[in-house]
Amino acid sequence: xxxxxxxxxxxxxxxxxEDMTQDEIDNDDALFGExxxxxxxxxxxxxxxxxxxxxxxxxxxxxxRPALQSISSLAAFxxxxxxxxxxKSPSPFSVASLERE
Amino acid sequence: MQTPSxxxxxxKAAEWSSRSVGSNWQHQFFYLAIKMGGRRLAYLLLYFVVGxxxxxxxxxxxxxxxxxxxxxxxxxxxxxxxxxxxxxxSFGKVLIDRAVVGIMGPESFAVCLDGREELLKLRDxxxxxxxxxxxxGCWQVAMSALDFLQRPVHMLMRHEDGDIDRHYYxxxxxxxxxxxxDPTGYLGGTLEMLGALKQGQIVSVMGDRLLGSDRSTxxxxxxxxxxxxxxxxxxIASATGxxxxxxxxxxxxxxxxxxxxxxxxxxxxxSGRSEETFRPFAAEFSAALEGYCQEHPYQFxxxxxxxxxxxxxIEE
Numbered sequence: 021x022x023x024x025x026x027x028x029x030x031x032x033x034x035x036x037x038e039d040m041t042q043d044e045i046d047n048d049d050a051l052f053g054e055x056x057x058x059x060x061x062x063x064x065x066x067x068x069x070x071x072x073x074x075x076x077x078x079x080x081x082x083x084x085r086p087a088l089q090s091i092s093s094l095a096a097f098x099x100x101x102x103x104x105x106x107x108k109s110p111s112p113f114s115v116a117s118l119e120r121e
Numbered sequence: 122m123q124t125p126s127x128x129x130x131x132x133k134a135a136e137w138s139s140r141s142v143g144s145n146w147q148h149q150f151f152y153l154a155i156k157m158g159g160r161r162l163a164y165l166l167l168y169f170v171v172g173x174x175x176x177x178x179x180x181x182x183x184x185x186x187x188x189x190x191x192x193x194x195x196x197x198x199x200x201x202x203x204x205x206x207x208x209x210x211s212f213g214k215v216l217i218d219r220a221v222v223g224i225m226g227p228e229s230f231a232v233c234l235d236g237r238e239e240l241l242k243l244r245d246x247x248x249x250x251x252x253x254x255x256x257x258g259c260w261q262v263a264m265s266a267l268d269f270l271q272r273p274v275h276m277l278m279r280h281e282d283g284d285i286d287r288h289y290y291x292x293x294x295x296x297x298x299x300x301x302x303d304p305t306g307y308l309g310g311t312l313e314m315l316g317a318l319k320q321g322q323i324v325s326v327m328g329d330r331l332l333g334s335d336r337s338t339x340x341x342x343x344x345x346x347x348x349x350x351x352x353x354x355x356x357i358a359s360a361t362g363x364x365x366x367x368x369x370x371x372x373x374x375x376x377x378x379x380x381x382x383x384x385x386x387x388x389x390x391x392s393g394r395s396e397e398t399f400r401p402f403a404a405e406f407s408a409a410l411e412g413y414c415q416e417h418p419y420q421f422x423x424x425x426x427x428x429x430x431x432x433x434x435i436e437e
Contacts, residue, residue: 077319079316
């Protein structure tokens with residue numbers, strides 16, 4: 021299952037959107053206000069849910085605001101962060117440092 | 122069940138605003154009095170001004186009545202007026218004290234802090250801290266006394282366009298000692314609050330009034346009736362692990378304030394957003410606030426009708 025579909029599934033389960041199906045959620049629908057109709061309290065839950073299910077932390081407003089626009093933007097953010105984590109494992113510099121020790 | 126007066130108030134809900142009742146020149150008049158004769162002269166004038174408001178301003182009496190009719194349910198006629206006079210007088214003194222601190226310096230008042238060691242321990246947990254205050258005493262005193270925590274403080278607050286009473290730092294022309302999170306901003310400022318707490322910083326919120334677009338309230342018992350308190354802060358505490366530190370200030374002498382850590386509310390990790398989930402925590406806050414009101418009946422300055430189910434839309 022790709023990130024967008026998994027995200028939709030998680031949102032339906034965790035944010036009590038049981039009256040919706042994954043197919044009914046458009047990838048580009050606004051998450052807040054019109055669109056999915058989520059509010060500020062859902063935003064808190066969403067930050068928790070993203071960390072719990074995807075291991076990605078939304079640290080602040082700078083990161084959060086563009087990421088939390090739609091399913092597409094949030095999925096892109098998650099994928100980028102997950103790739104970033106993979107890339108971080110030992111850089112040439114850190115390997116060299118370890119070897120020196 | 123609602124009383125006829127409550128029904129009438131509900132009709133007026135959308136008209137409610139926290140803007141100052143006094144006009145700009147009246148505020149300037151008091152600032153001048155402080156500069157010329159200090160706090161005592163300003164207090165002296167205040168006794169007469171408050172008398173005028175209590176007798177002739179229906180708006181002032183109406184705003185004070187939400188609380189007073191629950192705090193003093195048996196009061197009649199003249200007693201009601203007397204309670205109203207004392208409440209508004211205390212509020213006026215707090216506004217004067219706030220201006221005195223700015224105009225004449227913080228040394229004009231003594232601030233006694235109960236709970237310093239506990240606050241330091243909570244800070245060292247590094248989960249951030251939600252300081253939950255209420256519209257009692259003078260919360261600005263608390264903000265000015267938290268320097269020792271050595272953490273940035275963010276205050277969820279809205280300065281209304283019609284607010285003409287100035288904060289003490291505005292009088293003093295100094296930098297604001299805290300950063301403001303605007304509750305009418307993006308997602309009610311929740312992302313900014315989460316961000317600050319994740320960095321171990323302090324977020325201060327009011328536990329007794331809704332702000333901005335937040336409409337998440339829970340009914341809890343307060344002064345013998347169901348009052349509606351916001352619960353978003355408990356959700357944020359649950360998401361971050363930050364303790365909710367309830368603190369109140371009271372004016373305990375002509376030139377002194379006491380800042381008291383009343384309660385620490387721990388909210389475990391909880392999923393969902395139902396009001397039932399967060400009711401126990403709001404009830405803890407409400408019980409602490411009621412204890413404060415019993416001890417300091419004339420220092421509760423929330424003139425908003427928190428017993429009204431249909432929460433008013435604050436005027437833009």
